[in-house]
Amino acid sequence: MASHLFCGRVNLNILREAARKDLREFLDKCSGSKAIVWDEYLTGPFGLIAQYSLLKEHEVEKMFTLKGGRIPSAAVKNIVFFVRPRLELMDIIAENVASEDKLHPRDFHILFVPRRSLLCEQRLKEKGVLNSFTNIDEYILDLIPYDGDLLSMESESSFRECYLESDQTSLYHAAKGLMTLQALYGTIPQIFGKGECARHVANMMLRMKREFAGSHTQILPVFDTLLLLDRNVDLLTPLATQLTYEGLIDEIFSITNGYVKLPPEKFAQKKQGEGGKDLPTEPKKLQLNSAEELYAEIRDKNFNAVGAALSKKAKVISAAFEERHNAKTVGEIKQFVSQLPHMQAARSSLANHTSIAELIKDITTSEDFFDSLTVEQEFMTGVDTDKVSTYIEDCVAQKDPLIKILRLVCMQSVCNNGLKQKVLDFYKREILQTYGYKHILTLKNLEKVGLLKPQSTMRNNYPTIRKTLKLWMEDTNEQNPNDISYVYSGYAPLSVRLTQVLARPGWRSIEEVLKMLPGPHFEERQQVPTGLHKKRQPGENRTTLVFFLGGVTYAEIAALRFLSNMEDSGTEYIIATTKLINGTSWIKSLMDSPEENLP
């Protein structure tokens, strides 16, 4: 059922099971038949924890989306609201409760995810409905197992909250998530970190640990090291266009809670006899995780290596199907038939990914994509970052999507350690004149988080960072990579370089560069009860949990997986993050647009 969680080095299914247990317990608290009213945002993250069947087993008979007015009629004993603690949602709930049929009252319950909120309960009280609830509870869903080596808090606005609004509540959730993790997988003896937020999280963890002293978990530590990294230590990486297969799927079609919606045309089922009469109009929805063998194989490859992998796979599959001609005896035929379901699954998986690859190729081979990528690579290698880019200017003149413009301008700023005042003013004016003055707010936000800034008197230190950390590799091999830089066809993500250097030879070798990057770097140790010290077998790898505070891209994950799989790396990585991001979703989260004011 959750086979994708078993395949990693750490069995993340334990975490999933714990989350499911809590959910079952809450559902049983509201005894009798029930209907769940969903805050739509939550259905995605919950889908990673449980399927409908689990809910059904616990007498959930109906599911509705939360909206104003009366809840649709359903002959159930209980109505359970699954909501985020948001005031606007409380108003809707109050409306629901108030318009309930008085003749056939049902019991109401609220489950707040991830936490209860004083403000929300107060609001319900003001609306005079607080007393209508039999149960008000919270469901602590901090770190959600996303894949065999990946945990996500699925908290979209975490970066914005931490760096723009100075609201560090999500860091508190992160620390709590890490405590839960340690309760299940043992104390993590070593903590490293870089950045303000990393420092905060580490402080909170240590404090919680002290609080907790005495009740040591008697579990052999699974993780050797925790590395906490602030997103703002590496602002550059998410701005670059990801060039791995999974990264490009996310860049172009955006992966949400492990699912992607694709244009249906390429997925039309060819039915025999009728020549594609009715093309599907609904987008094709696919789940993407390592449970799918082929996807696990190609997701982290540079897109330029995907074609070859697909055609190789096609040969293997068609050869397997050819086998039927060799099957002579009843036993052989039987064996062949028993393998058929697996083979058919492989074939449809291949068909799907061939279609996706075609869709992506249409884009990556376009002139637009090429031009944009060229400019990105010029910036990352430090070419002309101190001048107005005519490419960006032309894009503005053509009214290309604003996010594309912002991504490029921010990238130039980051690669130049700030833009010359004249250049910055020029971009600002062009953007405001072409896209509207209201975007002053967005530009201000980008300045506040450091993505856009005027050059200070300080020297541009990006070239030093680039050279010391070898962020740009000239001879990147996309087909058979020997370095992480393959994920961006030349650029090695800074965050992952930091991770790599930490493992070997250690951060002491790059003290100078660490000082140039924002926020403190630190190391902490946590006491592990005697007897629980891990005795490593010779040749056994270390396990490091890398936690990206403020988001991580698929390309960075690919780079870490590449390091895990390197023969002599000696370290395997598990990745945790507040949210999976790409440049577009990230910039979007920092924008102040009118749409945001709508509920």
Add this chain to the structure above:
Amino acid sequence: VSRAKPEDDEYWNSSKFKAFTFDDDDDEFSRLKESKRAVNSILVDDDDDEEEEDGVERVSWSGEPVGSISWSVKETASSIRSGSEQSFPKIDTTPSLSKQGSGYSLSSLFKGDLYDLSPEETVRRMQKGRAFSLEKFRSLQDKLLLLDEAVAVYDGNLITAVLIYLKKSLSKEILFRELMARDVALRHYVHYLKEMGEQKLLVDVHILLMQYKEHLNIKDEGQRRDFLKSCLGLPFSQDDATHVQDHYTLLERQIIIEASDKKADAEIFKKFPRKASILNMPIITTLYYSCFYHYGESEGTYSSPENIRKTFRISEKQYILTALGARAKLKSWFDVDSLFNTKNWLGYTKKRSPIGFHRVVDILQKNSAPVNVLQEYVNLIDSPELKLSVALKYKCHDIVINTYRDLKDRQELVVYREKLERDSPEYRKIQELLNNVQIRWKN
């Protein structure tokens, strides 16, 4: 931060001293519910043994007895302050009312007395959902210690709870003054006010852009304009002030233009009916509109391109691109032509463009300009390679042929001839060239 006595006095005089209560009703029903919750929470919380020792009746945020606001199941933040990395100001004196630690023992002597807990202990109890009381934090100093303590545990709910108490018990001025020096708490406060629909208070916080942002919520353009006008007085930085001023001017003009164009009956409006209103469009879109419907109007009118260009300091490049787009759309090739005309000091006209002529050609081609118009601009492209590739792309045969002729490239001419229709004028032109014995071909 040193805090002089007079300030404290000021506080005492202005403080309202209201107890922190949301609600006083203590009806049967809620008590029933509470007992239910209490039962539940006993099962959940296993490290709450000391609960029994306190013997304290559980009290909720609102002061009523409660059992289960358990913020966490297994872990809770400790009362120990994290020593380093604090980016907000802290008061360095010890609390005036209670000493850390002593509060705890006192409360065990006087069971049920929550009035002697330190800020640390109080925050800890709040986190665990235990009984606590905020009213005992009376002096400004104590209140701020409490706030700093709440901020130090990064718990948004807790910070908000303390802020609500401070809002009730402190005068507005003092609260804002203190918040200005506490960024994290300030942000939470702004967020809280927004949620509660009390943005008006924000004017006091001088969060100017927040104020400006409000315009997005105003639907009626007249009101929106007036609102923007009221923003002009806010002490923005020079940079922002210019943008806000421009925004206001733009909307003001758009309203005037819209009112008159709505009932306009000029030929152009009949021929190309307006698809949408111009209100709230970006400036470049407004300029395009003006170049489309109001081209050639005298500079004195608000709707004329020249006026817009001057008022909003639009760069030459942007202006030419926009005007070119609009006039090409209308297929006014004459207007297009005059856009690039410049007279030199002898009075000769010369074609000049701030954008490359290859881009001019792109735009014209997108608006399906006839070949003779295209050719004219292709010819103006400086670089011969670029000129040839553009000419090939848009099939400007004459230019291609002439270029190959100038390059004395016979082979390319032969190749190109094959792509043409037999006996077309271009075909014949190549034929003639190839037959011309005067030319010394390079191949």
